[in-house]
Amino acid sequence: MSDATFGTWSAAASPLTIEYSLVVIEEIRHEVAEGFQKLSRGGIEVGGVLYGVHDGQTIRIMAIRPVTCEHAAGPTFRLSERDRAALHEQIRQDQADSRLEDLVCVGWYVSHTRTEIMLTESDQEVFATFFGKPWQVTLVVRPSRGGNMRAGFFVRDRDGTVNAGQSLLEFNFPDRLAAVFENRVENRGENRGDRRRDIRGSFAEKPVPEPRGVSRAPRVAPAAPAPEPPPEVRSYPQPAPVRSSSGLTSLFGEPVPAQASAPASEPAEFPKPASAKKSSGKRWIWLVAALIVIAGLAVTGARFLASGVTNETLALxxxxxxxxxxxxxxxxxxxxxxxxxxxxxxxxxxxxxxxxxxxxxxxxxxxxxxxxxxxxxxxxxxxxxxxxxxxxxxxxxGPAPPKGNDDELKTLQQRRDELQAEVDRLKQSNNQQAERIQQLERTLKILQTRQGN
The missing domain is CATH 2.60.40.10 (Immunoglobulins)
Incomplete structure (x- = not known):
């Protein structure tokens, strides 16, 4: 990985210089943006472990590993007891990960969707508990609705203290895929240079073939043609114009001579000057028309891309x-x-x-x-x-819901049904007893009336 794919963070009051991979920054941007869109207001905060190389007063961030948070306390990134145990186990397992070979844990990152770039009490506790080495750092990322992100590193002073109120230096995340574009530009420049060297080498090793019009001239003349002098070979156009002429031929289907100004040995072999100007004028008209069409397509594509970027998502x-x-x-x-x-x-x-x-x-x-x-x-x-x-x-x-709860619920429902049946039976028995008592009371009244007579 070349130095062009790294950014540098350095503050006058910081004992550390931090280099960060632009590819890693893009990965962090993706994780933070995904969490930011989870909820309609503020999203959820995310975090992860930073891996890289530590060399004296410089650390280089080269990889990340997201940290799982169940957000038991809400959308902020506050680790529960289970989250802490999982983080301990994750750091231990990462040491055996072949993809992180020769890399060490250099700190962690966390997003703040509702607070500014600072260390909360929870952040300070995580920083001290899991990333307590003097050269380990914290990266706080603050996303915005427009897609831009600000960030700041927090480092320990030489006495071990941390200024939790603000970062020594805040910075904006670079443009998306900046590292890829830089590599493309660099490789494109190298390829062009190689092509130029190859072309120059081919020109030096063998003579450039003459234009067809010039090569046919000696066959028309009765006398033997004189050899082409070397200076004329060196005076041919540079490789770029030659490629441009061949490109016009393939695009518009019109033959374009490699040298428009080459001298003719016999006028009969070349078009008249008036017709040459007319043909050149036609080619310019076609070229201007093509440029207009390309410009129109570019404007239409830009509008289409702009409209696609502004479309809102459902944030599901x-x-x-x-x-x-x-x-x-x-x-x-x-x-x-x-x-x-x-x-x-x-x-x-x-x-x-x-x-x-x-x-x-x-x-x-x-x-x-x-x-x-x-x-x-x-x-x-x-x-x-x-x-x-x-x-x-x-x-x-996530883990499947425990089936024990369903069995327990079925048992409770069965017990409830049994109790309800017992209540209904007792009510029915009570009604029967009440009717029996009323019948006995009526019989008693009849007997008392007869005795009185």
């Missing part, structure tokens, strides 16, 4: 809270707010359910679902007034 997400699966979407997104109806397709393992949604249901922005398996795939389709459909999919992967 699937999260589990307290044993309940919550399917959420951005109810304020334009495709949702103007939709006339919609559909939720839920694939729960082998079972598939289709749930129709009205406009009022879409305005709620969420739907609760009790899952049966650990693999849930959700697809949301919203119908637009013009008949078009906007759809988005999301997936939930």
């Amino acid at each position: 997400s699937v999260l589990e809270r307290e044993g309940q699966l919550n399917i959420e979407w951005n109810r304020q997104a334009a495709p949702v707010s103007r939709a006339v109806s919609g559909t939720l397709e839920i694939a729960d393992g082998p079972q598939t359910r289709t749930i129709p949604l009205k406009a009022a249901d879409l305005a709620l922005g969420k739907f609760s679902y009790k899952r049966d398996t650990g693999d849930i795939q959700v697809r949301m389709i919203v119908d637009q007034p013009d008949g078009k459909k906007v759809q988005e999919a999301s997936r939930f992967l």
